[in-house]
Amino acid sequence: MPTIYSQTYFVFLFIMYGLLSACGAGGNASNVDKTITLDDFIWPPVAGNATAPFNSAFPFLQFIPTLDLTQLKTASQGREFFIGRWTAAPGPRTLFDGLGPLSIASACADCHLLSAGRAASLQANGQIGVGLLFRLGDTQGNLDPYYGGQLQTAATIGLSEGQVSWSFNDSDQPIFTLLTHGPALAQGIHLGPRLSPQLVGIGLLDLVPPEEILNLEDPDDQNADGISGRAHWLEVEGQLMLGRFGWKAMQPTLRHQSAGAMQQDMGLTTSINPTEPCTMQQTVCAEQPNGGTPEVSDNTLAAVNDFLTLLAVPERRVQNAQQFNQGADIFESIGCAHCHQPTLTTGQSKKYPLLSHQLIYAYTDLLLHDLGEALSDNVREGDADPSEWRTPPLWGLGLVEAVPGSRFLHDGRAQTLEQAILWHGGEALQSQQKFKALTAAQQHILLAFLRAI
Ligand code: HEC
Ligand code: HEC
Structure with missing residues (x-):
């Protein structure tokens, strides 16, 4: 055996x-x-020690099975902050006040559903669910001078910044229309749609050493395979750091990512981002009482990240082992694995040694790739061009697909995994063409593999 x-x-x-x-x-x-x-x-377990049996009711809310009591307590406390509803200050629960005045949602779990993974985004009636938010920027990386770098569609007092609606154009690309509640967007500023991803194994991805990711880089395509992943270098607090979270790898660590979400999505300040998401021209932030300086303490921020770090990755849902192995072979042979690297290995975790040196099957290289014009949104973020995207991890994605209404790709244009593949262009064009050239039976095997990982 x-x-x-x-x-x-x-x-x-x-x-x-x-x-x-x-x-x-x-x-x-x-x-x-x-x-x-x-x-x-x-196959070894999908995420080493951090693998949990599949739970159909809350696939994205399983703690790592071997946590001790202290760790369980830490994770449960963090969960309260993640699922808890924040309110405007002064609120009845001081630990949970400071929301807004501008925000999009009042709980992390509104957008990162612990049951379904992805919240509603492109809705049938042309409305946009909370699961799709909008960056504001131009092709040079400038933000909107009035609204800033992200549209806040909710407000605890007065009017929000505006509302977006959508429809498909003739090429089945979503076209977004913004109705602002203030001045029009500045010349050249576009909407950059960003779908809320499922949060799977995020603490493990945080622990992958930069060298391991940099080893996968090939910016000048020296091996001539048409694929040239590159790191997204960010300047953070005067230091050069490797970006790894978000559709454009705009955040270097889980701590920065969560603090960014608190500021831009919920209007909550932290020691990392001590200001509200208002520009100088938006006076509402200065006029409203805040929920403390900062509104979210370092302890609360750490608790949220501990919670996300101690969440387990759901075990594979393999129905047929031979087909699973064949699917893995096809995935390699048509070039998906060039970007969706099957495995990474975590580095050392001082805080949670059980997460150290784990082999994880996340199917990402965490690098930026040019996916072609059809996926460009004319918004540059940091050093990432409008058509460059970070390879998203694929683990758990089949569980998302199984939920009616779920959507894929950065703007949610794809309703199935197959549609998501067919939109791949640019560096991934060859791979997409090889997918199209497969027999129907082979495509079926590949998709079954994707649904099981
Ligand atoms: C309004 C919806 C919304 C809310 C509320 C929200 N997020 Fe997110 N989250 C997103 C979107 C959209 C992205 C992708 C961002 C990007 O591409 O830059 C994201 C990305 C992330 C990621 C990185 C995922 C990855 O695969 O790279 C983490 C971690 C995260 N959010 C944590 C949080 C935490 C913690 C909170 C609460 C403090 C929160 N989010 C609140 C929408 C939301
Ligand atoms: C050149 C790198 C590259 C190759 C090759 C590639 N992908 Fe991707 N894949 C990406 C990037 C980058 C995205 C995100 C694009 C976006 O959202 O606009 C993505 C998105 C996806 C998504 C949607 C993920 C989500 O979270 O919604 C799926 C599914 C997927 N790829 C599967 C595949 C399969 C299967 C293959 C092989 C046929 C493949 N990819 C080949 C880079 C690549």
Whole structure:
């Protein structure tokens, strides 16, 4: 019996067997037994120690199974801040006040659903759900002088900055229309749509050493494979840091990412971002009482990040081991793996040693790639061109697809994983063409693989 076969996986099988029998589908369960043999399925767990059995109700809210009581307590406290609803200051709960005056949502979990992963975005009636927000910028990286770098669509007092609606154009690209509640956007400023991603294994991605990511860079395409991933270098507090979070890798660490979300999405100040998301011309921030200086303490910020760090990655949902292995081969052979690198290894974590040196199957290189004109939005962020995007991790994405209304790619234009692949251009054009050239059966196997990872 190959020992590499993960214990978690046995637990998963056991639970699946229970679930299937419970719905009166015991016959399928014996199929599962027959097709997944130990000889076929020899993959290590998807995220090492941070892997948890799949939980169908809250796939994105499983703590790492081996946490001790102290760690569980830390994670549970952080969860309160993540799911808790923040209110304008002064509010009844001082730990939770300071929202706005400009914001988009009042809880992290409004956009990062712990059940479904992605909140509603492009809605059938032409409205935009909270799961899609908008950067404001031009092709040179300038922000809007009045509204700043992000549109806040809610306000605790007075009017928000504006509302966006959408429709598809003839090429099935979403076109966005902004109705501002103040001056029009400055000349050349565009809307940069950003879909809220599912948060899977975010603490593990935070721990991947920069050298490991930089090793995957090939900015001048020296190996002539048409793919030239490059790092997004950011200047943060006077220091050069490697960007890794967000669709354009605009944030270097989980701490910076969460603090950025607090400021831009919720109007909450932190020691990292001590100002409200108002420009000089927007006086409402200065006129309203704040919820402390800063509104979110370093302890609260750390608790939120501990929570996200101690969340487990759902184990693979493999139905057929042979097909899973074939899917992995196709994924490699048509070039998906050039960017969606199957594995990375975490570095050392002093705070959580159980996360150190873990082999993780995230399917990303965390680098920027040019995905072609059709995916450009005319907004430059930092050093990332309008058509450059950070390879998104693919683990858990099948769970997102299974939820009706879920959407893919940075602006949510794709409704299925297949549509997402077909939009790949630029550096990924060859790979997309190879996908199209597969037989229907091969495409089916590749998609089943993506749904299982
Ligand atoms: C209004 C919706 C919204 C709210 C509220 C929100 N986020 Fe996000 N979050 C997003 C979007 C959109 C992105 C992608 C941002 C980008 O591309 O730059 C994101 C990205 C992230 C990422 C990086 C994910 C990745 O794969 O790189 C983390 C971590 C994160 N958010 C944490 C938080 C935390 C913590 C909070 C609460 C303090 C929060 N978010 C509140 C919409 C939201
Ligand atoms: C050149 C690098 C590259 C290659 C090759 C590539 N991808 Fe991607 N992939 C990306 C980037 C970058 C994005 C994000 C683009 C965007 O949102 O506009 C992406 C997005 C996706 C998404 C949607 C993710 C989400 O979170 O919504 C899926 C699914 C996906 N890729 C699968 C594949 C598959 C399957 C292949 C092989 C056929 C492939 N990709 C080849 C870079 C690449």
